[in-house]
Amino acid sequence: MTALGELRALSAPRGMQSAREKAARGRDNKAAAIFLAPWLIGLIGITLGPMLMSLYLAFTNYNLLQNPQFTGLENIQRMLGDERLGASLLVTAIYVLVSVPLQLAVALALAILLDRGVRGLPLYRSVFYLPSLLGASVAIAVLWRLVFGGQGLLNALLSLFGIQGPAWIAEPQTALGTLIVLHVWTFGSPMVIFLAGLRQIPRELYEAASTDGAGRWRQFRSITLPMLSPIIFFNLVLGLIGSFQTFTQAFIISNGTGGPADSTLFYSLYLYQEGFSSLRMGYASALAWLLLIIIAAFTAVNFWAAKYWVFYND
Amino acid sequence: MTELRRWVRALSKHVALIVVAVLMIYPLLWMVASSLRPNDEIFTSPGLLIDTFDFRHYPDGWNALARPFSTYLLNSAIVVAGSVVGNLISCSLAAYAFARLQFSAKRIAFVIMLIAIMLPVHVLIIPQYVLYAQIGWINTFLPLIVPKFLATDAFFIFLMVQFIRGIPVELDEAARIDGAGHARIYLQIMLPLMIPALATTAIFTFIWTWNDFFSQLIFVTKPDLYTVPVALRSLIDAQSQSDFGALFAMSVISLVPVFLVFLFGQRLLLRGIATTGGK
Numbered sequence: 001m002t003a004l005g006e007l008r009a010l011s012a013p014r015g016m017q018s019a020r021e022k023a024a025r026g027r028d029n030k031a032a033a034i035f036l037a038p039w040l041i042g043l044i045g046i047t048l049g050p051m052l053m054s055l056y057l058a059f060t061n062y063n064l065l066q067n068p069q070f071t072g073l074e075n076i077q078r079m080l081g082d083e084r085l086g087a088s089l090l091v092t093a094i095y096v097l098v099s100v101p102l103q104l105a106v107a108l109a110l111a112i113l114l115d116r117g118v119r120g121l122p123l124y125r126s127v128f129y130l131p132s133l134l135g136a137s138v139a140i141a142v143l144w145r146l147v148f149g150g151q152g153l154l155n156a157l158l159s160l161f162g163i164q165g166p167a168w169i170a171e172p173q174t175a176l177g178t179l180i181v182l183h184v185w186t187f188g189s190p191m192v193i194f195l196a197g198l199r200q201i202p203r204e205l206y207e208a209a210s211t212d213g214a215g216r217w218r219q220f221r222s223i224t225l226p227m228l229s230p231i232i233f234f235n236l237v238l239g240l241i242g243s244f245q246t247f248t249q250a251f252i253i254s255n256g257t258g259g260p261a262d263s264t265l266f267y268s269l270y271l272y273q274e275g276f277s278s279l280r281m282g283y284a285s286a287l288a289w290l291l292l293i294i295i296a297a298f299t300a301v302n303f304w305a306a307k308y309w310v311f312y313n314d
Numbered sequence: 315m316t317e318l319r320r321w322v323r324a325l326s327k328h329v330a331l332i333v334v335a336v337l338m339i340y341p342l343l344w345m346v347a348s349s350l351r352p353n354d355e356i357f358t359s360p361g362l363l364i365d366t367f368d369f370r371h372y373p374d375g376w377n378a379l380a381r382p383f384s385t386y387l388l389n390s391a392i393v394v395a396g397s398v399v400g401n402l403i404s405c406s407l408a409a410y411a412f413a414r415l416q417f418s419a420k421r422i423a424f425v426i427m428l429i430a431i432m433l434p435v436h437v438l439i440i441p442q443y444v445l446y447a448q449i450g451w452i453n454t455f456l457p458l459i460v461p462k463f464l465a466t467d468a469f470f471i472f473l474m475v476q477f478i479r480g481i482p483v484e485l486d487e488a489a490r491i492d493g494a495g496h497a498r499i500y501l502q503i504m505l506p507l508m509i510p511a512l513a514t515t516a517i518f519t520f521i522w523t524w525n526d527f528f529s530q531l532i533f534v535t536k537p538d539l540y541t542v543p544v545a546l547r548s549l550i551d552a553q554s555q556s557d558f559g560a561l562f563a564m565s566v567i568s569l570v571p572v573f574l575v576f577l578f579g580q581r582l583l584l585r586g587i588a589t590t591g592g593k
Contacts (some may be wrong), residue, residue, distance in 0.1 A: 028411075036407070042466075096542070131342075143562075248527040251547075284440055
């Protein structure tokens with residue numbers, strides 16, 4: 001079961017517990033305290049503690065050199081009038097809403113192509129999977145700069161056909177598109193998860209459907225999609241959370257500026273600029289909390305919507 | 315007739331797969347080829363065949379920054395090694411507790427752990443920076459390594475919990491009847507049986523830490539301590555418009571360790587993400 005499936009199961013209503021079960025639960029308290037000590041120290045010291053501290057900092061003016069000054073709602077007022085914040089929200093929203101579904105569609109399509117006993121499956125799978133391991137690195141972002149630059153690989157290829165391409169990463173209209181392409185390029189990881197999911201679907205379902213005269217498209221819609229929906233859901237939630245946080249590629253491609261014309265100013269890049277370049281740590285903390293709220297809201301909506309389209313066979 | 319149709323279908327499928335495979339891998343091959351070409355030929359040759367080999371980019375890039383590139387490789391290796399050891403120890407301890415021990419508030423602790431998997435790092439980075447600055451850890455590797463010893467990569471706890479649940483409880487019970495405590499059961503029974511999960515954890519930690527840029531950029535600003543991603547970034551600035559070959563050469567070198575791990579650990583990687591859904 002995936003982490004999300006587990007969460008769903010745990011949030012389901014509990015049955016009555018017997019007294020014996022309750023007694024058993026405290027049985028290993030001492031041992032658990034020892035085994036969980038590192039995790040607990042980390043949870044309190046470098047997760048929950050800092051979260052609370054950043055909630056406080058969000059209402060202060062803080063530049064790391066002087067003590068934080070409490071400024072009430074000033075940071076929130078500032079957010080409302082912050083044009084670059086608006087730009088970064090728009091860039092991130094476009095990126096998330098385009099690249100995540102696109103990547104999943106490609107991953108699913110190739111998983112289905114690979115599923116039905118293709119010769120050479122291990123080789124194809126390796127070739128498709130490799131980019132997803134490399135994609136987050138600075139080296140690949142460097143490569144992307146040079147593939148989509150004015151004199152890059154892409155334009156060299158296009159010129160073979162007599163087409164003069166633009167400087168893709170230097171044009172506000174296309175720069176974000178190159179990053180979406182990069183995200184789609186790393187479809188291998190969800191593809192492997194889809195492949196494992198497809199294996200779980202009983203073959204008899206397809207046999208029965210085809211005896212009843214269902215065509216391939218009908219089989220896909222009525223068997224594959226519903227049976228695979230928990231895995232689609234899983235990939236969707238993690239894809240959304242991950243792509244909201246995209247930083248490295250935008251940073252490298254735009255030299256840390258988010259340009260041209262703020263067209264690659266991803267939210268996390270803006271947060272970095274405010275916090276670590278301008279040293280407005282209070283405002284950056286407020287931005288961080290806004291990100292957390294947005295991601296939590298997106299995830300909650302996803303979980304809610306899942307009731308209507310995710311099919312759990314249990 | 316049906317024989318022919320099946321053949322045509324298989325052929326068209328392979329054609330589609332091969333086209334995608336070429337699209338996926340071509341940029342990588344072009345990068346390797348470009349690192350071996352004279353600078354003025356890089357952007358005029360979209361092909362992969364190399365007319366004149368130029369090996370200078372490798373020594374040039376290696377020595378382009380204040381320190382030889384080996385320094386940065388070593389720094390990355392230290393951070394990666396520390397992170398792998400930290401994750402293996404702390405996550406397996408926590409996983410044993412979650413999978414095998416009965417304790418109060420287990421359910422709520424487990425839910426918190428699952429939610430923590432999805433927590434964005436950006437929410438924590440500023441107060442963490444403040445904290446590390448106060449205890450003098452900025453410009454050391456400690457902010458990159460110590461959290462791993464405190465099981466902050468909760469995803470691996472979950473991966474190991476899933477794995478331990480598949481190990482028959484009778485093994486623990488037999489050991490307990492023989493008088494073994496939890497420490498011995500963990501060390502002598504669980505850890506040896508968990509080796510596949512530990513290997514998957516080690517491999518993913520290796521790759522994610524090796525590629526990580528955000529936290530290394532923030533916590534390490536002294537050039538002597540640059541890790542490979544941060545060094546590559548400053549190489550972009552240093553080379554700016556001229557020596558693309560050197561930039562390509564060092565980029566290729568930075569990808570080699572990940573590629574090797576992929577080559578030898580592929581089976582574990584694929585099984586790891588297929589069983590727990592990856593991240």
